[in-house]
Amino acid sequence: MKKIINAVDQVENQMIEGMVKAFPQYVKKLDCGNVVVRAQKKTGKVALISGGGSGHEPAHGGFVGKGMLDAAVAGAVFTSPTPDQIYEGIKAVDDGKGVLMVVKNYTGDVLNFEMAAEMAADMDGIDVKEVVVNDDVAVQDSLYTTGRRGVAGTVFVHKIAGALAERGASLDEVQAVAQKVIDNVRTMGMAIKPCTVPAAGEPGFELADNEMEIGIGIHGEPGVEKKPLETADEIVDTLLEKILADIDYAGSEVAVMINGCGSTPLMELFIVNNHVADVLAEKGIKVYKTMVGEYMTSLEMEGFSITLLRLDDQMKELLDDEADTPALTVTK
Incomplete structure (x- = not known):
């Protein structure tokens, strides 16, 4: 195996740090793990958070910014981020208007994002809703999913739901348009x-x-x-x-x-x-x-x-x- 890396256990952290140093005008890293949020928090709007395993770059951190995501959470390569990481991301971007989670249909992602949403609701009273992207027509079930996988169509969900959120729509409205894209x-x-x-x-x-x-x-x-x-x-x-x-x-x-x-x-x-x-x-x-x-x-x-x-x-x-x-x- 030939990789341009320093150490296997530092890949994700050094990747995120390098991205933040390249794009400080767009993103900053939280202290709780590989979570990036908008460099300048946009207030008065529904916040969008997405993420998953590293290795899909530019997804998901590359889509944090105006008109798309407010936060992205990166797990290890091809591995779901932990509920704690996602929870910290939710707290960081919530502005009282609620948070929409855009989750790809992989069992680990769905379970961990939903657990984080429960933590945010129970401990902080944050209104969190989700959509689950399942655009892949290749397989009905896979090694990682029950039902179809979420793949590149997720970017269209980020773009369209993010645009409606940027306009100031309600959480229910943003969730509805995200689901329409998925459908x-x-x-x-x-x-x-x-x-x-x-x-x-x-x-x-x-x-x-x-x-x-x-x-x-x-x-x-x-x-x-x-x-x-x-x-x-x-x-x-x-x-x-x-x-x-x-x-x-x-x-x-x-x-x-x-x-x-x-x-x-x-x-x-x-x-x-x-x-x-x-x-x-x-x-x-x-x-x-x-x-x-x-x-x-x-x-x-x-x-x-x-x-x-x-x-x-x-x-x-x-x-x-x-x-x-x-x-x-x-x-x-």
């Missing part, structure tokens, strides 16, 4: 090279030079099918077929996210998007906005995922609202 977003991914968790020292699965894995998750876990490597267009057709079969996108406007898994060249992501756009056009699905890049990675995994979000007028407006974070900036 209308679907994702599927693939990989041609696995990743290696520093503490494990070996890849999560093996692939020959001429093989690919279809339906991978974001924790280095294998997918649902190992098959011979195909062309970019053929891979896109496989992923889109499953996504388009899950929701009726006919006649809809959509937001598209082509998300790199950590080591996929931007050149290849644009090649993927080229065919995605053509297929959607052929099917009469209008692309309103496209995002291409690394938003929710899996360390150095080489591969990509496609996310489609079926939009209505409210979601389009909120998608276009200003955001200013280390990893995503939207200007009007």
Whole structure:
């Protein structure tokens, strides 16, 4: 295993400290572990908190800032943060308007975030609600979940719910729009090279030079099918077929996210998007906005995922609202 690190047990802490030193105008670190909050607390609004294991950068700390998250909590690589960490994050960002937790559907994340919410409610009287993102169409149940996994579609939840919160909406309203995004977003991914968790020292699965894995998750876990490597267009057709079969996108406007898994060249992501756009056009699905890049990675995994979000007028407006974070900036 080759990693550019100092010590396995310092990876997460040094990563967060390095991010804060790079973006002090956006984020600061709490003293209670790897929790980052907005450098300048925004008052008078519902606060959004999200997080999960490290290794998905820029998620989640990279989306802390104006129009998106108020706090992000990082556990060890691919491991849920502890309830205590999440609880401290909730306390730090609450301003009396309540806190919405955006949780990806992994058993550890769901249990720990819910435990933290109970602590905040019982000990501090904070009104905490949650949404659970489950956008992955590849599997119904996995090594880490009951039900579908939460993957790159989570970024759309951060953006749209964060925009409504920034406008001053109530906790119930912010929760409702977050759930609407979840109900209308679907994702599927693939990989041609696995990743290696520093503490494990070996890849999560093996692939020959001429093989690919279809339906991978974001924790280095294998997918649902190992098959011979195909062309970019053929891979896109496989992923889109499953996504388009899950929701009726006919006649809809959509937001598209082509998300790199950590080591996929931007050149290849644009090649993927080229065919995605053509297929959607052929099917009469209008692309309103496209995002291409690394938003929710899996360390150095080489591969990509496609996310489609079926939009209505409210979601389009909120998608276009200003955001200013280390990893995503939207200007009007």
